[in-house]
Amino acid sequence: MGKSIRIRRGYDIRLEGSAEKTSSALPLSDVIALKPSDFPSFLPKVLVSPGEEILAGQPVFFDKDRPNLRICSPVSGEVAEVVRGEKRQILEVRIIPDRETTRYLEFPKQDPAGVSRGDLLQRLLDSGVWNYIRQRPYGLIADPADVPKSIFVSCFDSAPLAPSLGFVVGQEPENFQAGLQALQVLANGQLHLGLRADPADADLDESVLRGIPPEHIHRFSGPHPAGNVGIQIHHISPIQKGEVVWVVHPQDVLVIGRLFREGRYRAQRTIALTGSCVARPQYFQMLAGQRISDLTGARLQADHCRIIQGNVLTGNRSSADDFLSFYTNQVTVIPEGDQPEFLGWLLPGFKKLSLSRTYFSWLAPNRVYRLDTNTHGEERAFVMTGQYDKVLPMDIFPVHLLKAILARDIERMEQLGIYEIAEEDFALCEFVCTSKIEVQKIVAEGLDYIRKEG
Amino acid sequence: MKFLQRILASVKPNFEKGGRFEKFHPAFEALETFLFVPGQTTAHGVHVRDAMDLKRTMMTVIIALVPTLLFGMWNVGYQHHLAYGMDASLMDNFWFGCWKVLPIIVVSYAAGLGVEFVFSILRGHPVSEGYLVTGLLIPLTLPVTVPLWMVALAAIFCTLLGKEIFGGTGMNFMNPALLARVFLFFAFPAYMSGDIWTDLSPEAGQAIVDGYSGATNLVAFDANYHALPSAGDMFWGFEQGSIGETSTAACLIGALILILSGVGSWQVIVSCFAGALLMGLLLNGMAPADVPNHAMHTPAYYHWLMGGFAFGAVYMATDPVTAAQTERGKWIYGLLIGAFTVVLRVFNPAYPEGMMLSILLLNVFAPLIDHIVVEQHIKKRLNRA
Numbered sequence: 001m002g003k004s005i006r007i008r009r010g011y012d013i014r015l016e017g018s019a020e021k022t023s024s025a026l027p028l029s030d031v032i033a034l035k036p037s038d039f040p041s042f043l044p045k046v047l048v049s050p051g052e053e054i055l056a057g058q059p060v061f062f063d064k065d066r067p068n069l070r071i072c073s074p075v076s077g078e079v080a081e082v083v084r085g086e087k088r089q090i091l092e093v094r095i096i097p098d099r100e101t102t103r104y105l106e107f108p109k110q111d112p113a114g115v116s117r118g119d120l121l122q123r124l125l126d127s128g129v130w131n132y133i134r135q136r137p138y139g140l141i142a143d144p145a146d147v148p149k150s151i152f153v154s155c156f157d158s159a160p161l162a163p164s165l166g167f168v169v170g171q172e173p174e175n176f177q178a179g180l181q182a183l184q185v186l187a188n189g190q191l192h193l194g195l196r197a198d199p200a201d202a203d204l205d206e207s208v209l210r211g212i213p214p215e216h217i218h219r220f221s222g223p224h225p226a227g228n229v230g231i232q233i234h235h236i237s238p239i240q241k242g243e244v245v246w247v248v249h250p251q252d253v254l255v256i257g258r259l260f261r262e263g264r265y266r267a268q269r270t271i272a273l274t275g276s277c278v279a280r281p282q283y284f285q286m287l288a289g290q291r292i293s294d295l296t297g298a299r300l301q302a303d304h305c306r307i308i309q310g311n312v313l314t315g316n317r318s319s320a321d322d323f324l325s326f327y328t329n330q331v332t333v334i335p336e337g338d339q340p341e342f343l344g345w346l347l348p349g350f351k352k353l354s355l356s357r358t359y360f361s362w363l364a365p366n367r368v369y370r371l372d373t374n375t376h377g378e379e380r381a382f383v384m385t386g387q388y389d390k391v392l393p394m395d396i397f398p399v400h401l402l403k404a405i406l407a408r409d410i411e412r413m414e415q416l417g418i419y420e421i422a423e424e425d426f427a428l429c430e431f432v433c434t435s436k437i438e439v440q441k442i443v444a445e446g447l448d449y450i451r452k453e454g
Numbered sequence: 455m456k457f458l459q460r461i462l463a464s465v466k467p468n469f470e471k472g473g474r475f476e477k478f479h480p481a482f483e484a485l486e487t488f489l490f491v492p493g494q495t496t497a498h499g500v501h502v503r504d505a506m507d508l509k510r511t512m513m514t515v516i517i518a519l520v521p522t523l524l525f526g527m528w529n530v531g532y533q534h535h536l537a538y539g540m541d542a543s544l545m546d547n548f549w550f551g552c553w554k555v556l557p558i559i560v561v562s563y564a565a566g567l568g569v570e571f572v573f574s575i576l577r578g579h580p581v582s583e584g585y586l587v588t589g590l591l592i593p594l595t596l597p598v599t600v601p602l603w604m605v606a607l608a609a610i611f612c613t614l615l616g617k618e619i620f621g622g623t624g625m626n627f628m629n630p631a632l633l634a635r636v637f638l639f640f641a642f643p644a645y646m647s648g649d650i651w652t653d654l655s656p657e658a659g660q661a662i663v664d665g666y667s668g669a670t671n672l673v674a675f676d677a678n679y680h681a682l683p684s685a686g687d688m689f690w691g692f693e694q695g696s697i698g699e700t701s702t703a704a705c706l707i708g709a710l711i712l713i714l715s716g717v718g719s720w721q722v723i724v725s726c727f728a729g730a731l732l733m734g735l736l737l738n739g740m741a742p743a744d745v746p747n748h749a750m751h752t753p754a755y756y757h758w759l760m761g762g763f764a765f766g767a768v769y770m771a772t773d774p775v776t777a778a779q780t781e782r783g784k785w786i787y788g789l790l791i792g793a794f795t796v797v798l799r800v801f802n803p804a805y806p807e808g809m810m811l812s813i814l815l816l817n818v819f820a821p822l823i824d825h826i827v828v829e830q831h832i833k834k835r836l837n838r839a
Contacts, residue, residue, distance in 0.1 A: 013502070160502075238838065312501045334502065337495055340459065344491030345509040352505035356716035358514045359505055373495040377507020378487060380582060381624025384511065385779040386719060395835065399779060400828055415832045430500045434511055435624070440499040 002215050004197060005235045007222030009393040011355055011428055013160040014368045015312065015334075016276040021167050021203070023270060023283040028099075032075055032289035033083075033092040034060050038325040039071065039131060040140050044090045052079045057105035057265035059128055060093050069141060071326075072128030074267035074287050076103040092323070095289075109263040112182035113211075120185050124256070127265045131326065132252035133186075136230060136245045137419040138451050148246040150190035150237060151183050155204060155250055156220075158196075158227030159311040163272035163283065163330050165250045166203025171270060171285075172254050177208045179257030183248060184211065194232040197221040225393065230425045234394045239419045251329050269329065271295060275312075276370040277305040277333040286324060292331065293320040300333055306373050308332040313427035314440070337374025345377070352376075355390070355432050380435040388439075391428035394420065398429055402439065405446030410454050418450055462486055480574035484581035508623075511717055512586040518711035518718070519590055519769065521704040526697040527551035530598045533652040533694055538660040554598050554653055555697055561602045563589040565609035573618045584623030584630070584775075585613065591631035591769060594698025595762065595810075596638070597650045604642060608634035628817045629776045632766075632810055639810070651694035679752045688759035698765060705764035718772040721784040726767035729792020730757045737800055749800045757796050766809035767792070776817040780827040787823055791816045 036044035044061040047070070048054055054077065059070035075097035083092040107127060112120060121144055124130045133151075135142040142148070156165055169176040184191045193212060195204065197219030209217060218236055220226045229247045239245055248256070251269055258266045267288040274281045279301040286295060296307060308315035309328040316325070324331075341347075349359030353369045361367060388398040396417040404412035423440040430439035468474045469482040486492070488509075496503060531547030531554075542550070566585050574581045592609055612634035617626040639646045654662065683693045691701025699705075712718025734754025741750035757763055771777060771791050778787035791812050798808030805811055 015502075306495075306501060308501055315501065317498075317501070332501075338493040340490035340493040342458070342490055345507060346513060349505060354505040356504075356506045356511075358510050358715045358717060361505075371502040373501050374491075375494045375496055375503050376491060376505045377503075377509060378492065378494065378580065380508045380580075381622065383508060383584075383624045383775055384717075385774045385777070386781065386784075389781060395831075395838075397780065397828060397831055415835070416828075417835060427500055431502065432504045432506075434504070434506050434508055436503065436507065438497075438499045 002218035004219045007226040007393045010223035012223045016370045017281045019272040019281045025285040029291045029294045033094045033323040048079045055105045104264040107263045112260045142246045146244045149243045151187035151246045154194040154229040156196040156227045158224035161274040164203045168270045173208045175254045175257030178261045179253035192216045230422045272330045275333040277302045288326045292322045305333045314424045335372040337372030384434040388429040508583045512583045514717045515587045518708040521707040522698040525701045525704040538657045539663040558593040561605045562592045562609045565606040566613045569613040582623035588631045592634045595635045599650045699762040702764040705768045709768040722772045722788040725785045725788025726792040729789035733793035733796040762809045778820040778823045783823045783827045
């Protein structure tokens with residue numbers, strides 16, 4: 001048996017609009033787009049030109065710094081245009097997909113367990129599936145030249161309104177199994193899985209985990225961020241300076257599995273459409289790069305909403321005209337909160353969510369909230385202490401680490417554990433912050449700084 | 455409320471960049487955000503935010519101060535009427551005290567907030583909410599007989615030198631309200647100790663009762679601790695003292711509010727009380743047997759009840775900006791405050807009110823305590839490998 005770990009510090013934000021477990025496929029839009037900005041620190045160079053016919057799985061752009069990293073088209077069709085911004089920076093590559101059938105670039109079908117690590121790695125690179133493998137520290141696309149200490153897959157998501165990953169991978173259990181086998185080879189046997197222990201994830205059929213040594217299956221209980229892969233790594237085998245751990249999202253394990261079982265790069269994703277502005281929250285199957293309006297379309301029940309790719313804590317602000325990113329698993333739509341509130345800081349606040357008990361909402365601990373995007377106050381100097389520690393289940397002093405980052409003190413950052421953290425792990429700290437400090441931004445700056453200077 | 459919103463919206467352009475009163479933008483903003491929680495939305499990072507902000511935090515502390523304030527007002531009247539040997543009803547006592555205390559509060563807020571606004575306008579930073587609490591804490595730590603100009607001076611001093619020169623709320627290293635008190639304590643000692651604790655303004659047709667003594671408990675305590683009021687009186691607060699500090703019971707209600715709401719650190723409050731008790735017990739054990747009146751014989755729990763201990767532990771030591779910031783640091787910080795207070799009280803008759811001094815001292819040491827805790831943490835992390 002792997003470790004059984006109880007996370008005590010954290011918080012589950014209960015929001016209205018969790019997705020009902022039914023899944024329906026969305027028709028393909030008239031245009032899809034690939035955005036280099038979805039891939040962190042990617043310097044794109046385009047390989048296709050407008051008017052060119054391409055196959056699904058054919059590379060569209062590659063990274064100038066690491067030429068073997070390429071992003072492939074999820075559809076076959078005709079390249080419509082390359083949208084450029086300031087300084088000719090590539091914003092999007094738009095492709096008009098084939099209507100009838102998708103033509104794929106075919107790869108041999110193989111049992112991943114029987115392939116050598118080198119061949120497997122090459123296959124992932126050639127097919128563009130590699131970009132689904134990310135590394136810690138820094139949260140970038142993994143460097144194929146590294147040999148990771150281990151690969152981690154967190155099989156549940158504990159974020160607000162998060163999709164049930166058991167339900168998602170349950171759509172294609174064989175592909176999930178094949179994907180895990182591939183990762184097992186890639187990790188030289190050091191593949192670790194994090195599962196929900198309490199309550200056990202009823203959606204996840206654990207028979208798909210056959211072949212994973214039981215001592216590498218770890219069970220976590222407790223509130224968010226128990227499902228964050230960074231938290232799990234911290235509790236199982238913390239990252240030291242110089243070490244690299246790769247992480248893969250279960251949905252992306254499916255893409256890897258498909259590559260080996262079907263011999264094709266298929267970028268279908270099961271997206272949970274959630275949030276209090278959605279009329280009937282549920283799951284949809286769509287393609288990476290598809291328009292968000294295909295998903296939200298007539299399914300919203302309010303006008304003045306914010307569409308977020310991801311969850312309310314770590315997601316990216318999006319819009320109906322935007323395109324689904326390659327890493328999105330959830331789209332959340334919540335009301336914008338740009339209305340001033342008269343003496344709002346003085347009211348009893350039965351419907352205001354706060355981890356402190358300064359509003360009377362604490363009398364109803366099971367209330368489900370309809371939160372909007374209001375900041376509930378302005379940014380101030382740091383005053384309240386001990387708040388961040390309550391929601392960060394790591395052996396790390398968050399405030400001191402943040403101060404070290406602000407001071408650009410590399411030695412101190414390393415001592416205080418910068419290599420173990422990612423923005424998402426500090427999202428709850430940002431949520432609770434009384435002084436409304438943008439914590440995730442500081443963490444991102446720190447990781448960026450230490451990557452370039454350290 | 456639409457009406458108010460419209461007025462604010464109509465004058466707002468004057469205070470924006472390029473407007474006629476551009477300079478006064480912080481002042482306008484303070485008023486606007488006081489009336490309306492702004493419709494500002496999250497930009498990057500999290501999309502939803504906890505409803506608590508600094509205004510709410512400070513408001514909660516003020517609510518926690520209300521029991522001490524109300525009791526203090528009543529006690530001012532009660533002590534006054536006691537000195538004249540008069541029978542007065544509960545409300546008589548309260549109104550008398552209210553009438554005496556309100557001007558001190560008004561002056562404290564006016565002077566301190568004045569400095570805050572001037573500074574904000576000069577430096578162009580938003581007016582922070584910290585003074586909402588400081589402005590009430592200052593009067594509660596003063597005797598009711600304090601001249602109003604001294605209150606103003608203390609408020610200005612602490613806001614200017616205790617806070618603004620460091621960059622405002624969140625940047626100061628000593629508790630501003632205590633700084634105000636300590637300033638008065640050393641600058642005007644005659645007004646801060648001795649026969650000052652009861653309002654002795656003449657009552658028509660009444661004379662002060664014979665044998666009335668205005669000496670404070672802590673002075674009595676150094677001479678002969680047996681002369682102290684009963685533990686019950688000290689707990690409930692039927693004694694002379696600064697406006698807000700006499701009642702340990704009222705402070706404990708405040709502590710309950712602070713701890714329940716999560717605004718005050720329970721670690722600091724509990725460790726302060728524990729520190730005082732432990733040091734009290736230690737001194738009891740070491741007390742000279744042949745001097746039965748020696749202060750070291752004072753029952754340890756008396757230190758909880760005497761003077762401003764409870765008030766300091768609940769409202770002053772818990773100030774998150776000036777206290778230790780790490781979990782373990784908070785325990786050390788509180789224990790030392792409690793222990794040091796008792797040591798000062800017992801061994802140094804010149805400064806009977808040890809709480810004020812020991813909190814300020816530990817404010818200065820808090821960063822050092824945190825530093826040690828963080829270094830330990832780093833060492834532990836290194837050994838983990």
